[in-house]
Amino acid sequence: MCRMADSPRKRLIVIGAGFAGLNLVKGLRGLPLDIILVDKHNYHCFQPLLYQVATAGLSPADIAYPIRRVFRDQKNVRVVLGEVERIDLANKTVSGGEASVSYDYLAICVGVTHSYFGNEKWQPMAPGLKSIDDATEIRRKVLLAFEAAELEQDEASRRAKLTFVVVGGGPTGVEMAGALREIAAVDIQRDFRNIDTTTSRIMLLQGGDRLLPSMDPKLSARALKDLQDMGVEVRLNCRVTGVDETGVWVGDEQLPADNIIWAAGVQAPAMLRTLGVPTDRSGRIVVGPDLSIPGHPEVFVLGDAGAITDAKTNQPVPGLAPAAMQMGKFAAKVLRAELSGQSADVKARPGFSYHDKGTMATIGKRRAVADIKGWHITGLVAWLMWSVVHVMFLISFRTKLFVMAGWVYDYIMNNREARLITGKFRLHVVKPRGGATETTLLQTRGTSEQAAV
Amino acid sequence: MCRMADSPRKRLIVIGAGFAGLNLVKGLRGLPLDIILVDKHNYHCFQPLLYQVATAGLSPADIAYPIRRVFRDQKNVRVVLGEVERIDLANKTVSGGEASVSYDYLAICVGVTHSYFGNEKWQPMAPGLKSIDDATEIRRKVLLAFEAAELEQDEASRRAKLTFVVVGGGPTGVEMAGALREIAAVDIQRDFRNIDTTTSRIMLLQGGDRLLPSMDPKLSARALKDLQDMGVEVRLNCRVTGVDETGVWVGDEQLPADNIIWAAGVQAPAMLRTLGVPTDRSGRIVVGPDLSIPGHPEVFVLGDAGAITDAKTNQPVPGLAPAAMQMGKFAAKVLRAELSGQSADVKARPGFSYHDKGTMATIGKRRAVADIKGWHITGLVAWLMWSVVHVMFLISFRTKLFVMAGWVYDYIMNNREARLITGKFRLHVVKPRGGATETTLLQTRGTSEQAAV
Numbered sequence: 001m002c003r004m005a006d007s008p009r010k011r012l013i014v015i016g017a018g019f020a021g022l023n024l025v026k027g028l029r030g031l032p033l034d035i036i037l038v039d040k041h042n043y044h045c046f047q048p049l050l051y052q053v054a055t056a057g058l059s060p061a062d063i064a065y066p067i068r069r070v071f072r073d074q075k076n077v078r079v080v081l082g083e084v085e086r087i088d089l090a091n092k093t094v095s096g097g098e099a100s101v102s103y104d105y106l107a108i109c110v111g112v113t114h115s116y117f118g119n120e121k122w123q124p125m126a127p128g129l130k131s132i133d134d135a136t137e138i139r140r141k142v143l144l145a146f147e148a149a150e151l152e153q154d155e156a157s158r159r160a161k162l163t164f165v166v167v168g169g170g171p172t173g174v175e176m177a178g179a180l181r182e183i184a185a186v187d188i189q190r191d192f193r194n195i196d197t198t199t200s201r202i203m204l205l206q207g208g209d210r211l212l213p214s215m216d217p218k219l220s221a222r223a224l225k226d227l228q229d230m231g232v233e234v235r236l237n238c239r240v241t242g243v244d245e246t247g248v249w250v251g252d253e254q255l256p257a258d259n260i261i262w263a264a265g266v267q268a269p270a271m272l273r274t275l276g277v278p279t280d281r282s283g284r285i286v287v288g289p290d291l292s293i294p295g296h297p298e299v300f301v302l303g304d305a306g307a308i309t310d311a312k313t314n315q316p317v318p319g320l321a322p323a324a325m326q327m328g329k330f331a332a333k334v335l336r337a338e339l340s341g342q343s344a345d346v347k348a349r350p351g352f353s354y355h356d357k358g359t360m361a362t363i364g365k366r367r368a369v370a371d372i373k374g375w376h377i378t379g380l381v382a383w384l385m386w387s388v389v390h391v392m393f394l395i396s397f398r399t400k401l402f403v404m405a406g407w408v409y410d411y412i413m414n415n416r417e418a419r420l421i422t423g424k425f426r427l428h429v430v431k432p433r434g435g436a437t438e439t440t441l442l443q444t445r446g447t448s449e450q451a452a453v
Numbered sequence: 454m455c456r457m458a459d460s461p462r463k464r465l466i467v468i469g470a471g472f473a474g475l476n477l478v479k480g481l482r483g484l485p486l487d488i489i490l491v492d493k494h495n496y497h498c499f500q501p502l503l504y505q506v507a508t509a510g511l512s513p514a515d516i517a518y519p520i521r522r523v524f525r526d527q528k529n530v531r532v533v534l535g536e537v538e539r540i541d542l543a544n545k546t547v548s549g550g551e552a553s554v555s556y557d558y559l560a561i562c563v564g565v566t567h568s569y570f571g572n573e574k575w576q577p578m579a580p581g582l583k584s585i586d587d588a589t590e591i592r593r594k595v596l597l598a599f600e601a602a603e604l605e606q607d608e609a610s611r612r613a614k615l616t617f618v619v620v621g622g623g624p625t626g627v628e629m630a631g632a633l634r635e636i637a638a639v640d641i642q643r644d645f646r647n648i649d650t651t652t653s654r655i656m657l658l659q660g661g662d663r664l665l666p667s668m669d670p671k672l673s674a675r676a677l678k679d680l681q682d683m684g685v686e687v688r689l690n691c692r693v694t695g696v697d698e699t700g701v702w703v704g705d706e707q708l709p710a711d712n713i714i715w716a717a718g719v720q721a722p723a724m725l726r727t728l729g730v731p732t733d734r735s736g737r738i739v740v741g742p743d744l745s746i747p748g749h750p751e752v753f754v755l756g757d758a759g760a761i762t763d764a765k766t767n768q769p770v771p772g773l774a775p776a777a778m779q780m781g782k783f784a785a786k787v788l789r790a791e792l793s794g795q796s797a798d799v800k801a802r803p804g805f806s807y808h809d810k811g812t813m814a815t816i817g818k819r820r821a822v823a824d825i826k827g828w829h830i831t832g833l834v835a836w837l838m839w840s841v842v843h844v845m846f847l848i849s850f851r852t853k854l855f856v857m858a859g860w861v862y863d864y865i866m867n868n869r870e871a872r873l874i875t876g877k878f879r880l881h882v883v884k885p886r887g888g889a890t891e892t893t894l895l896q897t898r899g900t901s902e903q904a905a906v
Contacts, residue, residue: 042596042874059512066872068644078646081600081874132873143495147534191521193531398862402855409851419519420585421495421534 009034010104010339013094015084017044017067019324020303021109027332029074031339036101038094040083042066045132046394048321049403051172053135054261055179056143056419057410060132062403065395086274089296105298107331108285110272112304112319114168115265115282122243126260129172138261142180143421145259146188149195156256162200163257165248167240168264169206170213171361174223176261177204177232178364185231186414202231203255205238205248207264212361212369214318219369222378226367240264266319268305280307289351291331297346302327311351321393323354362386365411462487463557463792466547468537470497470520472777473756474562480785482527484792489554491547493536495519498585499847501774502856504625506588507714508632509596509872510863513585515856518848539727542749558751560784561738563725565757565772567621568718568735575696579713582625591714595633596874598712599641602648609709615653616710618701620693621717622659623666624814627676629714630657630685631817638684639867655684656708658691658701660717665814665822667771672822675831679820693717719772721758733760742804744784750799755780764804774846776807815839818864 009032014021017039025037043064052058071077085096093102114128127137142164149161162184166177184200191197204211204227210220211227211234227234235250242249247256268283277293278286284307285293291308293299301308303324308317317323330352337343358372360382368382377385391404462485467474470492478490496517505511524530538549546555567581580590595617602614615637619630637653644650657664657680663673664680664687680687688703695702700709721736730746731739737760738746744761746752754761756777761770770776783805790796811825813835821835830838844857 042600042872059514060873061512064873066644068641069872072643079644080604081597082604144534147495151533151535188521190525191519191532398859398866401862402859405858406851406855409854413851419495419522420513420517 008032011036011102012105012107012335013038013101013103014107014109015039015094016109016111016303016305017041017070017079018047018109018111018303019321020328021107022067022070023325023328024107024109024300024302024332025071025074025077025328027329028076028335031076031336033076033335033339035077036080036103037067037071037077038080038082038084038096039067040081041132042068042081043132044070044395047130048171048390048393050129050132050135051175051179053132054129054138054142054176055183056139057179058403058406060136062399062406063394064132065399070395085271087271089275089277089293089299092298103298105300105335107300107302108272108305109302109324109328110269110305112266112268112282112284114262115267116262117265119243122262125245126167126243126248126262128262129176140421141259142183143419146184146192146195146197147421148258150192151194158195159201160247160256161258162195162197163203163247163255164200164259164261165203165205165255165257166261166263167205167248168262169204169208169211169234169236170263173204173206173263174211174227174361174363176263177202177227177234178230178362178367181227181230181232182364188419201233201257203233203235203257205240205250206234206236207239209236211236215359215361215369215371216376219371219376219378223361223363223369226363226369226378230364230367266304272305282307290334290346290349291327291352292346292349297349300331302331308352310353312353317352317354318359320359322357326354327352360386360389464489464555465558465560465788466491466554466556467560467562468492468547469562469564469756469758470494470523470532471500471562471564471756472774473781474560475520475523476778476781477560477562477753477755477785478524478527478530478781480782481529481788484529484789486529486788486792488530489533489556490520490524490530491533491535491537491549492520493534494585495521495534496585497523497848500583501624501843501846503582503585503588504628504632506585507582507591507595507629508636509592510632511856511859513589515852515859516847517585518852523848538724540724542728542730542746542752545751556751558753558788560753560755561725561758562755562777562781563722563758565719565721565735565737567715568720569715570718572696575715578698579620579696579701579715581715582629593874594712595636596872599637599645599648599650600874601711603645604647611648612654613700613709614711615648615650616656616700616708617653617712617714618656618658618708618710619714619716620658620701621715622657622661622664622687622689623716626657626659626716627664627680627814627816629716630655630687631680631683631815631820634680634683634685635817641872654686654710656686656688656710658693658703659687659689660692662689664689668812668814668822668824669829672824672829672831676814676816676822679816679822679831683817683820719757725758735760743787743799743802744780744805745799745802750802753784755784761805763806765806770805770807771812773812775810779807780805813839813842 011034014025014037022044043066046063049063053060068079083096084094087094093100113130116122145161149158152158164180166173181202184197189197211223212220224234238250240248241251247254266282285301287301287306287308288294289311291300304319310317334349360370362368366380366383368386370377370382370385391400394400464487467478467490475497496519499516502516506513521532536549537547540547546553566583569575598614602611605611617633619626634655637650642650664676665673677687691703693701694704700707719735738754740754740759740761741747742764744753757772763770787802813823815821819833819836821839823830823835823838844853847853
């Protein structure tokens with residue numbers, strides 16, 4: 001391959017339009033650069049609110065925004081819907097399907113998925129929550145569980161249908177468990193006739209000895225207490241040893257559950273192995289202080305896909321949305337300086353340091369925990385802060401406005417706006433026992449009414 | 454089967470929670486009746502706005518509402534998520550899967566689907582628009598078409614990807630064609646680099662000699678003119694004779710198009726054939742003036758699934774949402790009178806007559822046609838009326854408020870809130886020609902920039 005004389009602009013390929021990729025490209029506005037932004041979806045997804053889609057609180061469109069629209073007026077960007085399958089560092093090309101494209105600079109911003117710790121076969125029974133499609137799939141499963149329980153005759157089977165096990169006690173796990181409990185205990189409790197949804201069992205299993213391990217232990221304790229007050233069963237130091245159609249195994253104990261949600265572990269996409277460079281045990285690429293791959297100053301790894309050590313603290317940079325945003329902005333600054341000729345020496349690049357403005361996790365209505373530069377905030381105040389911060393970061397003014405107004409409305413009305421079971425499904429029809437086929441539909445709770453048999 | 458002595462309440466089974474079923478059940482509030490409402494979805498769908506979901510203007514949750522929530526406080530209703538597969542009029546049972554339930558009264562409110570006039574094999578290439586899942590499927594296809602065109606090298610293939618053929622010139626077809634034209638000509642035109650979306654070809658094929666045949670010919674003419682002014686190609690007296698992967702056939706002429714949307718014909722669900730009673734040629738059940746099946750006063754057919762003659766005008770009742778609502782209310786009144794003992798003689802039942810408050814169809818921004826008791830209203834005034842009426846009938850106050858506010862916002866901003874390609878898809882990767890594999894991604898429009906080969 002050779003570069004033609006009338007193509008003077010250097011080309012940057014950015015893989016992934018998450019927080020890192022989006023902020024990198026935004027930071028390069030106006031530069032004489034040919035930017036190709038590749039993503040396998042046509043939208044940027046605001047991942048911190050995915051759990052709200054999974055629990056029917058928000059619609060997908062509330063937290064997803066078309067990438068093309070973001071860069072509509074930034075003329076140095078071309079957006080491509082597609083999937084990169086291989087990266088060739090030596091020849092400076094990325095390829096997918098039959099197409100192959102060369103780059104001068106590359107930014108790998110592909111994020112991570114959950115890890116089943118080598119037990120990928122658990123995945124169908126215990127879906128993770130990393131994409132919009134994951135979220136609508138979990139929403140379908142959760143809503144169908146209540147429908148199936150309403151029709152179920154057998155008490156043990158009904159209990160299993162009303163048991164929800166969330167694996168992983170990080171922010172996603174805590175938020176999922178809290179939201180599931182609110183659905184069951186408040187939002188839908190008057191909607192069923194045969195089941196009492198408030199008796200649903202919501203379990204949160206955490207491998208470590210506390211929830212939210214990235215936060216201060218005091219906040220971990222508060223999150224535990226809040227969840228327990230709401231009625232979530234939390235188990236600490238609890239390692240899942242098996243998952244099958246009937247439930248979760250923890251050592252010798254089986255927890256019968258039809259609904260398992262996986263929110264544990266971290267694993268980089270397999271595609272990164274095509275690079276042939278050192279990774280950590282989660283498959284994340286080890287990068288230097290300037291966020292580039294050692295020996296390849298033209299290749300940045302930004303966001304969760306990189307194993308990044310903070311240049312100031314020497315601690316690993318956490319896998320959080322604000323960190324990814326900061327990395328995107330950092331790399332944009334580096335590139336801008338080099339392309340404008342201010343600083344052509346790649347050895348003189350600054351090192352990246354994460355500026356921690358605070359971390360927070362929501363647990364339920366009026367319940368959240370926040371750690372803002374050492375200040376610990378809990379309860380209603382933390383919850384209000386969480387709401388404001390998350391709405392502020394939503395990408396468009398429209399969604400900011402509508403999501404905020406919707407939350408206020410739903411808060412007052414105990415409503416869930418998006419209780420739709422979409423896509424194909426088949427409701428598990430209960431096998432009749434004896435001659436009583438009719439009772440499938442007709443058993444009612446708390447009345448003396450008999451089915452007509 | 455026999456009825457047990459301690460089950461004094463009569464049972465009504467309602468199949469389908471569309472406009473007819475919903476209004477029937479609402480009208481029976483407080484009656485000592487055991488109502489089972491069966492639907493294959495967990496939500497009521499506001500069908501008149503489905504085309505807005507298909508064209509990325511609204512989210513599914515904006516027009517769908519959980520059935521259980523509607524009847525949360527109406528204690529004589531049990532909602533069942535399930536599909537009825539057979540109806541046995543003689544034994545008074547409905548069944549599905551392994552379950553079978555007996556009834557005293559039955560209301561069949563299952564609606565209709567589109568008809569391919571015996572060419573069901575056209576369906577995969579030309580999906581219809583009758584459900585939320587249809588709508589998100591069409592949305593995916595439409596949005597992917599622009600993405601694929603952006604990557605396409607071959608001019609003819611690119612033209613086909615940017616050609617949208619809507620078959621059927623009733624309200625759905627007119628609304629779809631107008632909305633597609635607005636997407637291509639206004640909403641996304643600045644988002645692409647290789648294609649000019651304003652050159653997209655939107656065709657509307659109508660078998661009859663005018664659009665909107667259920668409305669006054671003057672309004673048909675106005676709808677035609679409006680669509681043509683917007684840039685939609687309308688063909689009247691145009692019968693589709695074939696559909697395949699490459700486009701639509703009209704006699705000997707082929708219209709190359711990758712995007713075909715079917716909005717023609719009417720066909721009742723096949724399940725109705727299990728009844729063994731007379732139907733019209735669309736499979737709709739012929740009912741008497743009281744909307745019950747002749748010889749079966751206990752079985753009502755309400756909404757589009759019935760072939761119903763107006764008791765006053767002797768004209769067929771049109772398949773419109775307001776007619777279905779009125780039929781639901783009518784049947785509720787009849788049942789209420791009989792169950793309260795006021796009027797036990799089924800022969801004395803009144804006849805149903807449709808009260809036409811007006812019909813309207815929207816065409817585009819500031820363009821609609823309305824026929825209100827002989828008054829013909831067009832343009833901006835009709836469009837505002839259409840907006841107000843449709844928002845008024847949305848089921849919840851929350852969606853009313855949010856959909857209206859969203860429309861105002863999107864109207865001003867030329868925005869489409871739900872431009873998401875969800876679910877599984879595979880983008881058709883363009884085969885490279887010659888050695889120029891790179892150009893797949895890199896061809897740009899209107900610049901002298903060359904690809905690096």
